Amino acid sequence: xxxxxxxxxxxxxxxxxxxxxxxxxxxxxxxxxxxxxxxxxxxxxxxxxxxxxxxxxxxxxxxxxxxxxxxxxxxxxxxxxxxxxxxxxxxxxxxxxxxxxxxxxxxxxxxxxxxxxxxxxxxxxxxxxxxxxxxxxxxxxxxxxxxxxxxxxxxxxxxxxxxxxxxxxxxxxxxxxxxxxxxxxxxxxxxxxxxxxxxxxxxxxxxxxxxxxxxxxxxxxxxxxxxxxxxxxxxxxxxxxxxxxxxxxxxxxxxxxxxxxxxxxxxxxxxxxxxxxxxxxx
Amino acid sequence: xxxxxxxxxxxxxxxxxxxxxxxxxxxxxxxxxxxxxxxxxxxxxxxxxxxxxxxxxxxxxxxxxxxxxxxxxxxxxxxxxxxxxxxxxxxxxxxxxxxxxxxxxxxxxxxxxxxxxxxxxxxxxxxxxxxxxxxxxxxxxxxxxxxxxxxxxxxxxxxxxxxxxxxxxxxxxxxxxxxxxxxxxxxxxxxxxxxxxxxxxxxxxxxxxxxxxxxxxxxxxxxxxxxxxxxxxxxxxxxxxxxxxxxxxxxxxxxxxxxxxxxxxxxxxxxxxxxxxxxxxxxxxxxxxxxx
Numbered sequence: 312x313x314x315x316x317x318x319x320x321x322x323x324x325x326x327x328x329x330x331x332x333x334x335x336x337x338x339x340x341x342x343x344x345x346x347x348x349x350x351x352x353x354x355x356x357x358x359x360x361x362x363x364x365x366x367x368x369x370x371x372x373x374x375x376x377x378x379x380x381x382x383x384x385x386x387x388x389x390x391x392x393x394x395x396x397x398x399x400x401x402x403x404x405x406x407x408x409x410x411x412x413x414x415x416x417x418x419x420x421x422x423x424x425x426x427x428x429x430x431x432x433x434x435x436x437x438x439x440x441x442x443x444x445x446x447x448x449x450x451x452x453x454x455x456x457x458x459x460x461x462x463x464x465x466x467x468x469x470x471x472x473x474x475x476x477x478x479x480x481x482x483x484x485x486x487x488x489x490x491x492x493x494x495x496x497x498x499x500x501x502x503x504x505x506x507x508x509x510x511x512x513x514x515x516x517x518x519x520x521x522x523x524x525x526x527x528x529x530x531x532x533x534x535x536x537x538x539x540x541x542x543x544x545x546x547x548x549x550x551x552x553x554x555x556x557x558x559x560x561x562x563x564x565x566x567x568x569x570x571x572x573x574x575x576x577x578x579x580x581x582x583x584x585x586x587x588x589x590x591x592x593x
Numbered sequence: 594x595x596x597x598x599x600x601x602x603x604x605x606x607x608x609x610x611x612x613x614x615x616x617x618x619x620x621x622x623x624x625x626x627x628x629x630x631x632x633x634x635x636x637x638x639x640x641x642x643x644x645x646x647x648x649x650x651x652x653x654x655x656x657x658x659x660x661x662x663x664x665x666x667x668x669x670x671x672x673x674x675x676x677x678x679x680x681x682x683x684x685x686x687x688x689x690x691x692x693x694x695x696x697x698x699x700x701x702x703x704x705x706x707x708x709x710x711x712x713x714x715x716x717x718x719x720x721x722x723x724x725x726x727x728x729x730x731x732x733x734x735x736x737x738x739x740x741x742x743x744x745x746x747x748x749x750x751x752x753x754x755x756x757x758x759x760x761x762x763x764x765x766x767x768x769x770x771x772x773x774x775x776x777x778x779x780x781x782x783x784x785x786x787x788x789x790x791x792x793x794x795x796x797x798x799x800x801x802x803x804x805x806x807x808x809x810x811x812x813x814x815x816x817x818x819x820x821x822x823x824x825x826x827x828x829x830x831x832x833x834x835x836x837x838x839x840x841x842x843x844x845x846x847x848x849x850x851x852x853x854x855x856x857x858x859x860x861x862x863x864x865x866x867x868x869x870x871x872x873x874x875x876x877x878x879x880x881x882x883x884x885x
Contacts, residue, residue, distance in 0.1 A: 484694075486692055489692055492679065492683070492684050493679050494676060504694055507696040
């Protein structure tokens, strides 16, 4: 019975489409040196602004064309994916751990821990996030770890608010009361009774947050505040593409499509996972 | 022999000073089913929660004592109180849907308490649970133990909860309207099961309900509650034979009868309510917290 229901649930096209794209992009990023057709940094002015393969004037081996310095766009996108995924996983996980833990405590314990945590969240959310990120990176200095840290510092509130609300409604449930009557400690109830029931939301939010992290990283590298300018990132490619939009539209369009597909896949994947993990919904 | 549960002059107030329990006294003897009847808002669930130590934070007990097998809960430190309540009492809750954790399997939920709180071995707990599932007439324990709560019907869930309540051999069970959320056809079976297990295990039950029909079937003693005050207390037979308080009589008259389904329902009479209001006002007039 278990196997059958797992297979039945697994056929959600949303899960497979989103998961498939993410897996493809992730594998491409991991094995970038093996599969990228060209060196992403190699410049060749003879090959500048080559169009993608189906247009006249395309060169074999440069599938998506080249930018104004003659660098292969596909290779740059593949290598850019490395940074996107590292930032997505590291930043989203950090934000998730911090935000979920505080949200769980605030929601379940209530009282003064809730008041303190909620006030901090209110203050935090008063800052415009992108401005906050730019400010943080300016202070922390550019570089991969700064970007990750900045995203985690800004976006933990997203987890905290949602998990707090869910933990609050869980805390009112009769099974939590039954556990108290039976003599479980508060910590035990929080981890054993409340946490499993908020986990589907944590997973969905985590996936959503990975998408957001990809966007924030792109924004930061768009304004040249992310990683060193040498390393290709999706944001920096978009920034370059913007300058040559009239001569070489593909340098702007392909990274945008990649970015949109990835962010969309993260959020859809999260929603589909939530539906699968939730014992009541499935 | 000390009573299994002894509540003496228990009063509780809300933050605005309103009294929700008015010097409630009631006792449940070992092995006895004592019913607590009243309309919604009379405070009957509140009494159950007070005994089990899970009153909402807003409700404050201002006087009175609660003794479980002679031990005064008020004199114990919080930890000892928790341990005592956990070891000697259990709850059969009202709503079997929210009383089981939706994300944990029935089996782990049921054994967990025996293993973690009472320190039983996993094997012993497992055996015990299977025995209890058999007693509540669950025919396919394997499937039920592996199920999540939403995969079971309301009646099955309530059986599971009854089995869980009796599993640790508590001395006192608080049954908080355990049949209210169920279909009428299932209600009867569940009631019979509770009565059966109660006799077999000799457990005392404080049975909270608004249904006088249920009271007549299951309890030996009844306390009638109105606005947090016990207005009448009697042996069940005596109460039904000759109700003393006008409110009790009105409640009985208000119960719909199957023998005459076309008779219109009778609400409690205005004059009875007016009488009750005077009684409550008199009780509150001389009352100061701590001075009775």
